[in-house]
Amino acid sequence: MTQTQPTQKNSVADVIKERRSIKLFKKDPLPQGLLEDLLNVAVWAPNHGVREPWRFIAFQGEGTKFLAEAAFAFVKRAFSDPEVAAKRKEYISNIPLTLMVVMPEDPRQREWDEDFAAASALVQNFQLAAWEQGVGTIWKTDPYINSPEFRNKIGVKPGEKIIAMIHAGYPETVPDSRPRTDASELLKIVDSYPENEVVE
Numbered sequence: 537m538t539q540t541q542p543t544q545k546n547s548v549a550d551v552i553k554e555r556r557s558i559k560l561f562k563k564d565p566l567p568q569g570l571l572e573d574l575l576n577v578a579v580w581a582p583n584h585g586v587r588e589p590w591r592f593i594a595f596q597g598e599g600t601k602f603l604a605e606a607a608f609a610f611v612k613r614a615f616s617d618p619e620v621a622a623k624r625k626e627y628i629s630n631i632p633l634t635l636m637v638v639m640p641e642d643p644r645q646r647e648w649d650e651d652f653a654a655a656s657a658l659v660q661n662f663q664l665a666a667w668e669q670g671v672g673t674i675w676k677t678d679p680y681i682n683s684p685e686f687r688n689k690i691g692v693k694p695g696e697k698i699i700a701m702i703h704a705g706y707p708e709t710v711p712d713s714r715p716r717t718d719a720s721e722l723l724k725i726v727d728s729y730p731e732n733e734v735v736e
């Protein structure tokens with residue numbers, strides 16, 4: 537673990553490569569208006585038909601206590617050890633900002649797939665824009681985000697999907713990077729007509 541703040545670099549490539557998922561946050565709240573600023577960057581994600589398939593629910597301040605209670609109702613059933621469940625609840629209630637990215641579920645398969653892809657691009661945009669400002673994030677998909685009881689409590693309607701729960705705040709620690717496979721190992725370039733009329 538590196539005990540430093542993320543560096544603030546200008547190039548998109550630097551920000552992409554230097555971003556890390558952050559699990560331990562300082563308690564400091566984010567500056568007023570930063571959430572809206574980051575979202576107003578993130579919404580420039582490509583999205584087919586400019587359907588803008590997203591809305592957001594943010595929890596901060598006392599709102600995180602409510603969120604932690606709502607999650608705890610699920611978490612306490614999932615963990616047999618009450619101490620583990622209580623620690624999860626405390627963890628959630630201490631995160632400066634938790635953002636739910638909510639997507640309307642289009643009944644048409646193609647549109648659903650496109651909307652999920654677009655909303656995922658938005659999440660990545662948000663994470664990168666935050667990192668550029670020295671703010672750490674992690675994209676979480678804890679099982680309780682699909683619990684009807686939890687969804688109902690936080691105002692997610694039938695026909696909507698929480699595609700990401702993003703925890704955000706100033707990093708307490710920045711983990712080391714987890715190496716990625718070199719693209720050359722994954723890439724097939726077709727630059728001549730295939731002999732058997734299929735790419736092998």
Ligand SMILES: Cc1cc2nc3c(=O)[nH]c(=O)nc-3n(C[C@H](O)[C@H](O)[C@H](O)COP(=O)(O)O)c2cc1C
Pocket residue numbers: 555556557558674675676677678714
């Ligand atoms: C769709 C999605 C869901 C994720 N859900 C979780 C999660 O529930 N818990 C978690 O610890 N990390 C989760 N992550 C974060 C990944 O674990 C993280 O991106 C990965 O370990 C690589 O680390 P890095 O983001 O620092 O490069 C999720 C990431 C994605 C894209």
